[in-house]
Amino acid sequence: xxxxxxSVICSVTVAVLLKLAKQNGVETKQVIVWNYPMAVAxxxxxxxxxxxxxxxxxxxxxxxxxxxxxxxxxFVFIALSIRYSGLVKTxxxxxxxxxxxxxxxxxxxxxxxxxxxxxxxxxxxxxxxCSIGWQKNQHVSSADSRxxxxxxxxxxxxxxxxxxxxxxxxxxxxxxxxxxMFIIFVMAMFIAMVLLLYFLFVEKQRFSxxxxxxxxxxxxxxxxxxxxxxxxxxxxxxxxxxVFTGMNIGVISLGALIGVLFFKxxxxxxxxxxxxxxxxxxxxxxxx
Numbered sequence: 001x002x003x004x005x006x007s008v009i010c011s012v013t014v015a016v017l018l019k020l021a022k023q024n025g026v027e028t029k030q031v032i033v034w035n036y037p038m039a040v041a042x043x044x045x046x047x048x049x050x051x052x053x054x055x056x057x058x059x060x061x062x063x064x065x066x067x068x069x070x071x072x073x074x075f076v077f078i079a080l081s082i083r084y085s086g087l088v089k090t091x092x093x094x095x096x097x098x099x100x101x102x103x104x105x106x107x108x109x110x111x112x113x114x115x116x117x118x119x120x121x122x123x124x125x126x127x128x129x130c131s132i133g134w135q136k137n138q139h140v141s142s143a144d145s146r147x148x149x150x151x152x153x154x155x156x157x158x159x160x161x162x163x164x165x166x167x168x169x170x171x172x173x174x175x176x177x178x179x180x181m182f183i184i185f186v187m188a189m190f191i192a193m194v195l196l197l198y199f200l201f202v203e204k205q206r207f208s209x210x211x212x213x214x215x216x217x218x219x220x221x222x223x224x225x226x227x228x229x230x231x232x233x234x235x236x237x238x239x240x241x242x243v244f245t246g247m248n249i250g251v252i253s254l255g256a257l258i259g260v261l262f263f264k265x266x267x268x269x270x271x272x273x274x275x276x277x278x279x280x281x282x283x284x285x286x287x288x
Contacts, residue, residue: 003232004243008250010225014218015251016258021214030208032075033196034215036189039223040182047227049179058174059183067165068187072195074158081151097248100160101167120284121245123277130274166226170233177230185223249278 021031043049078094169180199205232243256275 003228003235004246004250007225007228007232007247008254010221010228011247011251012254012258013221014225015255016262017214017218017221021211024210026210026214027199027205027208028211029076029199030196030205030211031214031218032072033192033199034212035219035222036072036185036192038216038219039226040185040189042220042223043178043182043185047178047181049176049182051179051182054179055174060168060172060175063165063168063172064180064184064187067162067169067184068191070158070162070165071184071188072192074155074162076195077151077154077158081155094155094159097156097159097163100157101163104164104167120281123281123284126274126277130270130277166230167233170230171237177234181226181230245281249281253278 018028018031021028169184170177172180200207229243229247232247236242253275
């Protein structure tokens with residue numbers, strides 16, 4: 001569970017950095033782009049993948065390309081969802097995406113439905129429903145209602161699929177996961193650079209030096225988040241629901257704590273109940 005905890009910390013730090021960038025008037029789309037060169041560099045120099053040993057014929061190209069597109073793409077869709085649907089609906093979409101990998105765990109990965117695990121998952125889902133409404137009175141865009149429904153739906157589906165795909169990458173025995181991470185990050189970096197050109201020349205954004213700085217720091221925590229997430233799946237290969245649930249609920253709990261202490265967000269009694277239930281559910285899943 002230590003890898004799950006470390007992944008949770010890094011994930012929440014990524015969200016905090018994006019929030020700080022927005023508060024300081026930095027273009028978050030460009031921040032997202034510049035996190036990928038750092039992630040590529042860290043993967044290469046810290047983990048030192050041995051690309052000479054790669055069996056190129058055995059490489060799951062479709063799997064890698066899917067993740068390379070979804071990783072930066074989901075950041076963009078999250079931004080669009082916030083713009084057209086508001087922060088609350090976007091937060092709900094991200095948290096409820098937990099249902100997709102959980103269902104995959106039981107129906108596709110053939111995980112046994114043990115009683116205590118089902119109880120923990122049920123409490124965790126209840127905790128999510130209690131916790132997702134921290135932020136009230138958020139400004140909601142007056143855009144076409146079609147977009148208000150479309151973008152949260154894409155976020156919901158996309159994040160759930162990313163969780164499942166990373167499970168497949170972690171279990172792919174023909175290629176070391178370090179090499180897989182490097183290849184995925186390189187692909188995502190090239191796709192992100194294409195998006196940067198779109199932002200600069202089509203959306204007419206100004207190039208932001210501050211975004212480069214935020215993005216490089218963001219890349220450190222994004223790299224660590226995915227690394228520990230994959231290690232957690234490796235450590236718990238027969239219990240993907242533990243990783244799925246622990247990761248999502250942990251992000252809610254730590255995110256709520258940071259929101260109260262550092263960003264002075266107000267929580268209702270229902271929100272506090274959700275935080276308590278999330279902690280109980282993780283303990284039940286992990287230790288019973």
